[in-house]
Amino acid sequence: AKKAGKNNHRWFDPAMERDLRDRHALERALRSGIAAGDFVPYYQQQIDIATGRITGFEMLARWQSERYGHIGPEDFIPLAEEIGVIGDLSERLIRQALHDAREWDPALTLAVNISPLQLRDPWFAQRLLKLLIESNFPPHRLELEVTETCLHENLAQVRSLLVSLRNQGITISLDDFGSGYSSLSQLQSLPFDRLKIDRAFVSPMTGCAESATIVRAISSLGEGLGLPVTAEGVESAEIAAELRELGNLQAQGYLYGRPESAEQTRARLAALGLI
Numbered sequence: 001a002k003k004a005g006k007n008n009h010r011w012f013d014p015a016m017e018r019d020l021r022d023r024h025a026l027e028r029a030l031r032s033g034i035a036a037g038d039f040v041p042y043y044q045q046q047i048d049i050a051t052g053r054i055t056g057f058e059m060l061a062r063w064q065s066e067r068y069g070h071i072g073p074e075d076f077i078p079l080a081e082e083i084g085v086i087g088d089l090s091e092r093l094i095r096q097a098l099h100d101a102r103e104w105d106p107a108l109t110l111a112v113n114i115s116p117l118q119l120r121d122p123w124f125a126q127r128l129l130k131l132l133i134e135s136n137f138p139p140h141r142l143e144l145e146v147t148e149t150c151l152h153e154n155l156a157q158v159r160s161l162l163v164s165l166r167n168q169g170i171t172i173s174l175d176d177f178g179s180g181y182s183s184l185s186q187l188q189s190l191p192f193d194r195l196k197i198d199r200a201f202v203s204p205m206t207g208c209a210e211s212a213t214i215v216r217a218i219s220s221l222g223e224g225l226g227l228p229v230t231a232e233g234v235e236s237a238e239i240a241a242e243l244r245e246l247g248n249l250q251a252q253g254y255l256y257g258r259p260e261s262a263e264q265t266r267a268r269l270a271a272l273g274l275i
């Protein structure tokens, strides 16, 4: 083979060419994986920190692919958003999750993450309510975790969407509060029922005075606004003990359990008499 010397002009260098090919292969794999049902819901417990009881689960998407199974949602969700398939992917996962959660004790809630792009889709509410009806799942057991926004342009549209979902009994949580786009101004302009403190503040709180102060501040903000608060990223008994002193929070994290398959979740609930 001829060597690629200095005078051998290429539009792309080989690494770039390979990246592009890989990306297209990944896109195709994502699309066909959705069609094939390779994306499945996993569930992570949410705990009432005062009683230690499970209050519900957050659904977290997993890709069960021989080849791409190592890619987590932090990577495939943004890709699905970029290529315009997030709505389809999300609704398939939600349908499956409603089916799974219907077996659980009816006091247990199901939280699902909703991409900001989905909130811009004018038909989102209608399709979600249709899913609930088809699955015979009570809206008051469903919680939507939303983040963001650069919704300044269509804040009014998003507000009326969230209000109408809420009127159906669905709970709306502001996810990753304190980081990224989830800000104080959103608290004032959008109808939320719950705040989730980002794990970037919770996980380090026992070794870091600043993090602990931020967690305390958000917790009392929630109290003042009458909004229940969830702390995510609870990794140790020390963190749980500190949180317990702040009042009646909901907690979520590796201390209690990692995200688990529907089967594992079922077994866990069966052992607790919650199924």
Ligand code: C2E
Residues within 6 Å of the ligand: 044, 059, 060, 061, 072, 073, 074, 077, 090, 093, 113, 114, 115, 145, 175, 176, 199, 203, 232, 233, 234, 235, 252, 253, 254, 255, 259
């Ligand atoms: P998130 O909504 O903030 O979810 C919490 C993430 O923290 C999950 O990562 C969870 O596995 C992880 N986690 C839970 N407890 C602990 C802990 O104690 N320590 C640490 N270090 N991590 C913990 P995961 O499952 O990789 O999901 C990452 C993100 O992907 C989620 O962040 C969410 O933004 C997004 N995502 C996942 N599934 C979906 C989905 O179906 N739709 C949408 N739009 N986004 C999703």
Ligand code: CA
Residues within 6 Å of the ligand: 058, 113, 145, 175
């Ligand atoms: Ca979440």
Ligand code: CA
Residues within 6 Å of the ligand: 175, 176, 198, 199, 232
């Ligand atoms: Ca988070």
Ligand code: CA
Residues within 6 Å of the ligand: 175, 176
């Ligand atoms: Ca997140």
